[in-house]
Amino acid sequence: xxxxxxxxxxxxxxxxxxxxxxxxxxxxxxxxxxxxxxxxxxxxxxxxxxxxxxxxxxxxxxxxxxxxxxxxxxxxxxxxxxxxxxxxxxxxxxxxxxxxxxxxxxxxxxxxxxxxxxxxxxxxxxxxxxxxxxxxxxxxxxxxxxxxxxxxxxxxxxxxxxxxxxxxxxxxxxxxxxxxxxxxxxxxxxxxxxxxxxxxxxxxxxxxxxxxxxxxxxxxxxxxxxxxxxxxxxxxxxxxxxxxxxxxxxxxxxxxxxxxxxxxxxxxxxxxxxxxxxxxx
Amino acid sequence: xxxxxxxxxxxxxxxxxxxxxxxxxxxxxxxxxxxxxxxxxxxxxxxxxxxxxxxxxxxxxxxxxxxxxxxxxxxxxxxxxxxxxxxxxxxxxxxxxxxxxxxxxxxxxxxxxxxxxxxxxxxxxxxxxxxxxxxxxxxxxxxxxxxxxxxxxxxxxxxxxxxxxxxxxxxxxxxxxxxxxxxxxxxxxxxxxxxxxxxxxxxxxxxxxxxxxxxxxxxxxxxxxxxxxxxxxxxxxxxxxxxxxxxxxxxxxxxxxxxxxxxxxxxxxxxxxxxxxxxxxxxxxxxxxxxxxxxxxxxxxxxxxxxxxxxxxxxxxx
Ligand SMILES: Cc1ncc(C[n+]2csc(CCOP(=O)(O)OP(=O)(O)O)c2C)c(N)n1
Numbered sequence: 001x002x003x004x005x006x007x008x009x010x011x012x013x014x015x016x017x018x019x020x021x022x023x024x025x026x027x028x029x030x031x032x033x034x035x036x037x038x039x040x041x042x043x044x045x046x047x048x049x050x051x052x053x054x055x056x057x058x059x060x061x062x063x064x065x066x067x068x069x070x071x072x073x074x075x076x077x078x079x080x081x082x083x084x085x086x087x088x089x090x091x092x093x094x095x096x097x098x099x100x101x102x103x104x105x106x107x108x109x110x111x112x113x114x115x116x117x118x119x120x121x122x123x124x125x126x127x128x129x130x131x132x133x134x135x136x137x138x139x140x141x142x143x144x145x146x147x148x149x150x151x152x153x154x155x156x157x158x159x160x161x162x163x164x165x166x167x168x169x170x171x172x173x174x175x176x177x178x179x180x181x182x183x184x185x186x187x188x189x190x191x192x193x194x195x196x197x198x199x200x201x202x203x204x205x206x207x208x209x210x211x212x213x214x215x216x217x218x219x220x221x222x223x224x225x226x227x228x229x230x231x232x233x234x235x236x237x238x239x240x241x242x243x244x245x246x247x248x249x250x251x252x253x254x255x256x257x258x259x260x261x262x263x264x265x266x267x268x269x270x271x272x273x274x275x276x277x278x279x280x281x
Numbered sequence: 282x283x284x285x286x287x288x289x290x291x292x293x294x295x296x297x298x299x300x301x302x303x304x305x306x307x308x309x310x311x312x313x314x315x316x317x318x319x320x321x322x323x324x325x326x327x328x329x330x331x332x333x334x335x336x337x338x339x340x341x342x343x344x345x346x347x348x349x350x351x352x353x354x355x356x357x358x359x360x361x362x363x364x365x366x367x368x369x370x371x372x373x374x375x376x377x378x379x380x381x382x383x384x385x386x387x388x389x390x391x392x393x394x395x396x397x398x399x400x401x402x403x404x405x406x407x408x409x410x411x412x413x414x415x416x417x418x419x420x421x422x423x424x425x426x427x428x429x430x431x432x433x434x435x436x437x438x439x440x441x442x443x444x445x446x447x448x449x450x451x452x453x454x455x456x457x458x459x460x461x462x463x464x465x466x467x468x469x470x471x472x473x474x475x476x477x478x479x480x481x482x483x484x485x486x487x488x489x490x491x492x493x494x495x496x497x498x499x500x501x502x503x504x505x506x507x508x509x510x511x512x513x514x515x516x517x518x519x520x521x522x523x524x525x526x527x528x529x530x531x532x533x534x535x536x537x538x539x540x541x542x543x544x545x546x547x548x549x550x551x552x553x554x555x556x557x558x559x560x561x562x563x564x565x566x567x568x569x570x571x572x573x574x575x576x577x578x579x580x581x582x583x584x585x586x587x588x589x590x591x592x593x594x595x596x597x598x599x
Binding site for chain 1: 317319400403569570571575
């Protein structure tokens with residue numbers, strides 16, 4: 001077995017990849033005229049840093065048993081997820097244009113085994129951290145050193161199951177194998193989290209026995225640093241809370257709850273592509 | 282705000298209007314959403330009656346528990362989410378906190394985006410098991426309205442009982458079948474076409490397909506009765522028995538798997554009274570992404586399939 005494959009690319013390169021991923025996201029959602037751009041754009045830096053510099057994976061062998069697992073618990077962020085998988089080489093970027101259409105493997109919410117690299121079925125929030133516990137426990141039983149990286153939304157933290165799992169990770173001593181990442185964009189489906197249901201992700205995870213690493217979720221260097229820190233062995237499980245902006249990179253989507261699950265029209269798409277090309281300011 | 286009578290509307294759009302009617306009628310309503318109020322349309326009620334509406338975030342199980350507490354304290358509690366998550370994410374809370382207290386507590390569940398016509402979101406958001414789950418909760422009434430007017434009246438009807446109930450609403454706009462003169466009653470079906478060779482019993486979005494199927498069949502000289510069976514539980518036994526006696530063959534059509542929903546309920550009545558050949562139209566697999574009208578074709582929830590099911594049932598007559 002070859003060694004784990006981490007691309008190890010520079011922060012500048014990561015930023016270029018992030019631009020491509022953002023462009024895929026808005027194009028996919030615009031083509032489908034449905035989907036979730038806001039929470040896809042907010043997670044881009046986390047996803048790109050993870051997939052190129054931290055996730056031990058081999059896109060040519062998606063079933064490699066020792067691979068790290070990326071579990072998209074906020075399963076609606078598929079434009080983000082599929083773009084990452086395609087850019088990383090799991091499948092052709094040509095597939096992206098079929099997103100959400102009848103017969104495409106790129107389902108509205110990720111469907112396990114539908115396309116290479118999809119590690120769990122999602123779409124009903126709150127389930128990823130529990131799934132990770134099962135994966136991590138099995139890896140430990142089988143003597144494999146693979147890890148699980150779980151991406152959660154901050155609205156998703158409303159689900160009780162997240163906290164059942166958060167409590168269980170330190171209890172089972174799985175902190176060396178499970179890393180949680182919270183995309184703290186402050187907006188959920190119906191509006192701003194502070195009016196829908198207030199959460200305090202960092203305090204809540206700390207209260208459940210986790211080591212919390214906070215970062216600016218759109219500063220690529222800071223994100224990359226935070227994920228490196230999260231990988232270092234520590235007696236507690238690690239949770240990266242990334243402070244992000246929903247819709248980041250497209251001015252009219254930024255911090256705008258209505259783009260949680262709404263597609264841009266043709267004019268808006270052109271604006272979005274132009275802005276994304278300029279990069280984050 | 283009095284309810285409109287749109288020629289085309291989604292059944293979910295009727296939910297807030299039903300709630301407003303109930304408040305006007307003096308019912309002590311409290312409605313709760315779980316971060317899908319923009320989809321269930323519950324937010325429109327919240328705008329009119331902020332004191333009677335709340336959102337609990339993405340926390341369906343908590344929502345059910347809160348509703349049970351409200352009901353135990355004398356309120357008429359309505360809760361809403363996608364039919365995939367209500368009952369999907371909170372079945373045990375519905376069972377223990379709502380259904381098992383003697384007679385059931387006064388909690389009304391509204392599952393929006395029922396069936397596969399959610400469309401592009403795909404299988405996780407497409408409910409093909411909500412009717413099975415909800416008919417299994419003993420004190421619950423279970424209703425699948427076919428158009429806006431019927432949905433509004435169903436919300437009002439369940440709000441005026443003290444029993445727990447489940448009302449399934451849909452995402453896409455569907456043509457109006459009924460006007461203001463229609464009178465929905467829990468447990469009473471509505472005959473849309475008279476017929477003597479076969480009866481097409483449908484609910485929800487399949488009612489329209491059944492009517493079109495009856496037209497197809499009429500061209501072939503087959504006389505098909507069409508019954509809108511909006512109440513799955515308690516089922517209108519008299520209408521089913523009459524259909525079997527007078528037409529001798531039955532088709533059920535539903536946007537749901539054929540186990541545990543409309544088809545199963547009708548089959549049971551037939552088995553206990555006048556067995557008649559029967560065909561089931563439904564969705565016996567998980568959904569997939571696609572446009573909602575495309576999916577109706579993909580899963581063969583079509584007039585052509587209902588008509589074929591009718592021919593099959595008729596061929597099995599003895
Ligand atoms: C169990 C469940 N309930 C409701 C939904 C509908 N839903 C989809 S996304 C969403 C809001 C999620 O907010 P957040 O986790 O903050 O996601 P992000 O802002 O990162 O996109 C909701 C309520 C769902 N997918 N699953």
